[in-house]
Amino acid sequence: MRDVPALFRLINFYAEQRLLLPRSLADLCESVEDFFVGAERGRVVAGGALKLYDNDVAEIRSLCVEPGLKNSGLGRALTGRLLSEAERRGLKTVFALTVAPEFFFKCRFQEAPRENFPLKIWRDCLLCPKFFQCDEKTVAFDLTAERAVNSTLPAEAAAVPAVSAFR
């Protein structure tokens, strides 16, 4: 819970630029267990959540890196950490709705039809002010395909020197 204020500031900083959806303090407190954060000397510098939908599917939400640390591999490492968690839970697919699809393509996600994720549409999209003019793309990572070819997930957290740990 002590990470919530920093997550709140970081997420809503990007929400003001319409890059992320805003999250309330109450919402973050309720869903804090979904989050992994990157910390530098105890200070939260990145965060992202893995929201579970059912036995097979989860969504990466609110993925963000502190402005001064962008493009240093932190976003990819955090995405890798979230995918490892999805793998540990035996999920099949991890998706995201994003204004930065190119970043996710670099993490080996592929564009996917949003209709593949009807629970997302019912849970969030229908309540979203962007619904009729959505600028987000849907991207998905197929964990079953990764298992089939026995390859590694996109990133290793240890490869990011700026961050001491993901927690």
Ligand SMILES: CC(C)(COP(=O)(O)OP(=O)(O)OC[C@H]1O[C@@H](n2cnc3c(N)ncnc32)[C@H](O)[C@@H]1OP(=O)(O)O)[C@@H](O)C(=O)NCCC(=O)NCCS
């Ligand atoms: C998007 C974000 C999480 C990426 O994190 P990051 O630490 O800056 O990204 P990385 O350094 O791990 O980049 C990995 C690769 O993606 C590319 N990339 C990063 N952000 C990108 C973007 N917005 N558009 C296109 N490519 C991007 C990098 O150039 C890098 O490519 P390379 O492997 O060829 O060098 C971060 O920039 C951010 O917080 N953006 C604001 C919030 C946001 O837009 N979130 C969207 C996710 S829902």
